[in-house]
Amino acid sequence: xxTVYELDMRAQQAFExxxxxxxxxxxxxxxxESGQVFHWExxxxxxxxxxxxxxxxxxxxxxxxxxxxKSEGLAVRYFSLDHPLERIWSSFPEDRLSQAALKSCRGxxxxxxxxxxxLATFITSPLKQIVQIRKxxxxxxxxxxxxxxxxxxxxxPEVLACLREEDLRVCGLGFRARxxxxxxxxxxxxxxxxxxxxDFETDRARELLMRIPGVGEKVANCxxxxxxxxxxxxxxxxxxxxxxxxMRRGRSGTPAQLRxxxxxxxxxxxxxxxxxxxxxxxxxxxxPLV
DNA sequence: CTCCAGGTGAGTC
DNA sequence: GACTCACATGGA
Numbered sequence: 001x002x003t004v005y006e007l008d009m010r011a012q013q014a015f016e017x018x019x020x021x022x023x024x025x026x027x028x029x030x031x032x033e034s035g036q037v038f039h040w041e042x043x044x045x046x047x048x049x050x051x052x053x054x055x056x057x058x059x060x061x062x063x064x065x066x067x068x069x070k071s072e073g074l075a076v077r078y079f080s081l082d083h084p085l086e087r088i089w090s091s092f093p094e095d096r097l098s099q100a101a102l103k104s105c106r107g108x109x110x111x112x113x114x115x116x117x118x119l120a121t122f123i124t125s126p127l128k129q130i131v132q133i134r135k136x137x138x139x140x141x142x143x144x145x146x147x148x149x150x151x152x153x154x155x156x157p158e159v160l161a162c163l164r165e166e167d168l169r170v171c172g173l174g175f176r177a178r179x180x181x182x183x184x185x186x187x188x189x190x191x192x193x194x195x196x197x198x199d200f201e202t203d204r205a206r207e208l209l210m211r212i213p214g215v216g217e218k219v220a221n222c223x224x225x226x227x228x229x230x231x232x233x234x235x236x237x238x239x240x241x242x243x244x245x246x247m248r249r250g251r252s253g254t255p256a257q258l259r260x261x262x263x264x265x266x267x268x269x270x271x272x273x274x275x276x277x278x279x280x281x282x283x284x285x286x287x288p289l290v
Numbered sequence: 291c292t293c294c295a296g297g298t299g300a301g302t303c
Numbered sequence: 304g305a306c307t308c309a310c311a312t313g314g315a
Contacts, residue, residue: 035296126297132313133296174311179298216298237296254305278296 019072020064023081027107028058028065031079034108034279035130036226038121038137039154048150050141051078051114055150080109088231091267097247098266098273101280110226110275115194116187117154118227123183123214124176125222132172139171160184179214186212202230217255225271234262234274239281246286 028047032040040049045060051074058065058075067075076082089106092098124136141152144159144167160168161184168177187194192208200208202224209220221235236244236258244261245252253261266273 122296125295127295127310128297128312129295129314131295135313169311172312174313175298175309176311214298218297222296235296238294239296256304282296 017069018059018061018066019069020066021058021072021075021079021081023076025085025107026065026079026081026109027105028079030105030108030279031111034105034275035282036222036275037111037113037118038130038134039117039141039151041151050148050151050153053146053153054148057150077112079111083109083231085109088269088272091269092273092276093265093267095247095265097243097280098277101273101276104280104284105276108276108279110231110272112229113227114154115197115223115227116157119187119194119209119212119215119219119223120154120157120160120180120183122219122222123180123212124173125219126176126214128176136172136176140168143171157184157187161188176214182213183215198228202228202233205230225275231269231271233271234259234266235271236262237278239278239286240274242286243277243281 029042032042032047032049037049040047047058049056056067056071056075056078058067060066085107089102092102121133121137125133128136137154141154144155144163145152160181163181163184165177165181168180171177173180186192192212197205197208205228206217206220206224209215209223210217215223218235218237221233224230224233225235234240236255241252241258244258247265248261262270262274
């Protein structure tokens with residue numbers, strides 16, 4: 001009782017060695033609040049997320065983001081600190097809107113998310129605001145995930161597959177409960193195998209993803225971009241529709257036309273261009289532009 | 291009160 | 304392909 005050898009985990013953490021994350025530029029808060037991931041607790045000087053079953057704590061000290069030494073490799077990979085941001089930026093199109101988005105979002109990175117939790121949360125996303133998606137994710141994790149120090153894991157497809165639709169509805173999912181449940185069941189059955197999907201060409205992977213209940217073109221594209229590192233993929237939601245209409249001088253278009261337009265204009269890192277435009281449009285309400 | 295939110299799926303032409 | 308409609312819930 002109370003000897004130095006019986007320190008609790010919190011005290012032990014204080015003795016851990018912390019290191020600066022190596023790669024700048026990196027804007028952690030913007031990255032976590034840009035609508036690509038919904039499971040993080042974001043504060044001014046500390047962010048906590050559950051990654052690979054335990055808490056990844058990132059703290060701000062002396063102008064740098066730091067993680068515990070043991071988590072460095074994980075953090076570098078999870079936050080995509082190896083993405084060549086300077087090269088990505090230089091590939092952005094020259095139009096006024098793309099350049100404005102670039103100027104206002106420097107440091108935003110597209111992270112590497114686990115396949116299932118990315119897929120599952122975007123299945124819950126239709127007709128919901130980002131703040132609501134976060135709340136549904138939190139409710140699902142609290143109720144059906146594993147409690148770990150610092151939070152809750154995202155419930156596995158196997159766990160969700162055993163529940164009833166009503167069990168998901170109480171987490172605020174509404175009509176999305178049916179889709180998430182059915183998706184959990186097909187994924188738990190291994191059809192498709194989410195890990196194996198990473199070996200397919202993007203078009204084939206999208207085709208297979210879209211067979212999952214609740215996954216249309218937009219959700220599939222989000223999953224390809226955020227969980228399969230397909231950085232050329234462009235999800236088009238209501239915000240991107242507004243952006244594209246403006247870029248096309250007021251012409252709205254069919255999904256096929258918007259696909260073709262972004263393929264032609266956004267370059268090899270089209271998904272990055274999209275994410276910067278999305279976040280810029282959302283945080284600026286597109287107000288000086290509409 | 292009305293309007294809208296990181297859409298999808300079914301039905302129709 | 305393109306268009307229309309219903310779909311739950313909560314915040315502005």
